[in-house]
Amino acid sequence: MYFLSMNNFRDCIYYKNVDLKNFCTIKIGGKAKHLFITYTTNALLKVCSYCHIHNIKYKVIGLGANLLFDDKGFNGAIIVNRSKHFLFKNNTLYVDSGAVLSNIISECTKRNLSGFEYFAGIPSTIGGGIVNSLGAFEHEFSNLVEYVICYKKSNLKKRIKIKKNECNFGYRTSLFKNNNYIITRIKFNLSFDNHNSIIERINLFLKKKTSTQPTNKLSAGSIFKRSNLIPSKVIDELGMKGKKIGGAEISIKHAGFIINNGNAKSKDVLDLIKYININVFNQLNQKFELEIEYVPF
Numbered sequence: 492m493y494f495l496s497m498n499n500f501r502d503c504i505y506y507k508n509v510d511l512k513n514f515c516t517i518k519i520g521g522k523a524k525h526l527f528i529t530y531t532t533n534a535l536l537k538v539c540s541y542c543h544i545h546n547i548k549y550k551v552i553g554l555g556a557n558l559l560f561d562d563k564g565f566n567g568a569i570i571v572n573r574s575k576h577f578l579f580k581n582n583t584l585y586v587d588s589g590a591v592l593s594n595i596i597s598e599c600t601k602r603n604l605s606g607f608e609y610f611a612g613i614p615s616t617i618g619g620g621i622v623n624s625l626g627a628f629e630h631e632f633s634n635l636v637e638y639v640i641c642y643k644k645s646n647l648k649k650r651i652k653i654k655k656n657e658c659n660f661g662y663r664t665s666l667f668k669n670n671n672y673i674i675t676r677i678k679f680n681l682s683f684d685n686h687n688s689i690i691e692r693i694n695l696f697l698k699k700k701t702s703t704q705p706t707n708k709l710s711a712g713s714i715f716k717r718s719n720l721i722p723s724k725v726i727d728e729l730g731m732k733g734k735k736i737g738g739a740e741i742s743i744k745h746a747g748f749i750i751n752n753g754n755a756k757s758k759d760v761l762d763l764i765k766y767i768n769i770n771v772f773n774q775l776n777q778k779f780e781l782e783i784e785y786v787p788f
């Protein structure tokens with residue numbers, strides 16, 4: 492009943508019992524009990540407050556490029572953040588967390604601003620990139636950050652500004668990783684460069700990515716974090732490349748990726764993860780830590 496009144500919320504669309512596979516890159520997941528798409532920061536915060544007041548479990552997501560939803564779905568509200576307003580002032584960028592990285596790369600290129608081109612080809616919103624401390628080929632997203640505007644889930648009325656050195660950015664982790672914050676806006680510092688050099692770097696990094704990773708297949712990116720071991724190398728050396736369970740497969744192109752061949756279930760992916768870790772443990776007495784985030788029911 493609560494949700495009938497949501498029609499009154501501006502800049503927000505509400506769906507009941509909707510398939511989560513349509514809201515993540517690996518295209519796996521059962522139904523979310525409630526799903527909101529919010530188009531402004533105001534709408535995002537209103538929906539979060541609404542869920543909080545009505546004691547509904549909720550999770551804000553971007554493109555779902557790092558997520559594995561459960562086959563049973565999500566027994567609460569998924570809030571898809573599509574708030575994408577941005578403003579450039581000289582070499583600084585103020586951008587909403589729901590802006591899509593590839594669009595921001597295009598906007599920067601138009602203005603001869605360098606910084607984001609190393610991340611070309613990575614599916615991400617700006618907010619998701621902050622939470623996960625996105626990085627590629629020795630370049631870190633966090634290096635560009637000046638501060639993050641966010642709200643604690645426990646106090647959605649208080650706007651907080653967190654400076655870069657307080658964001659606890661680490662390898663694919665940050666202060667925001669614990670699901671206790673809602674990120675709304677970020678200030679980035681970029682640098683001016685020659686237009687053609689920026690375009691060359693975009694093409695170079697896109698090529699690096701597409702030639703080494705299964706970017707044309709359904710996945711959630713690298714399954715495991717690097718440690719003293721490089722997961723793709725170990726999986727390859729232990730002969731697990733190409734192993735399939737149900738519709739899930741360890742990519743032949745890059746053994747650090749598990750791909751969905753079209754009809755994979757979250758259980759297939761989780762079983763394949765278990766299979767890899769059992770083998771790695773038996774051979775090397777170590778386990779890999781997940782880089783993707785499994786979202787339970």
Ligand SMILES: Cc1cc2nc3c(=O)[nH]c(=O)nc-3n(C[C@H](O)[C@H](O)[C@H](O)COP(=O)(O)OP(=O)(O)OC[C@H]3O[C@@H](n4cnc5c(N)ncnc54)[C@H](O)[C@@H]3O)c2cc1C
Pocket residue numbers: 516550551552553554555556557558572588589612613614615616617618619620621622623624625626627667670672673674675705706710711712713784
């Ligand atoms: C083909 C492919 C290649 C990839 N390559 C790379 C790579 O090279 N480097 C790399 O680092 N990653 C890579 N990834 C992983 C993925 O792109 C990143 O983790 C990305 O930053 C996820 O962004 P997202 O917007 O999809 O976030 P989501 O996956 O939607 O969410 C990630 C987490 O952030 C939280 N979150 C999202 N937005 C907010 C917000 N506004 N406030 C609070 N919490 C929020 C979510 O709740 C979730 O916990 C790849 C993925 C794919 C599919």
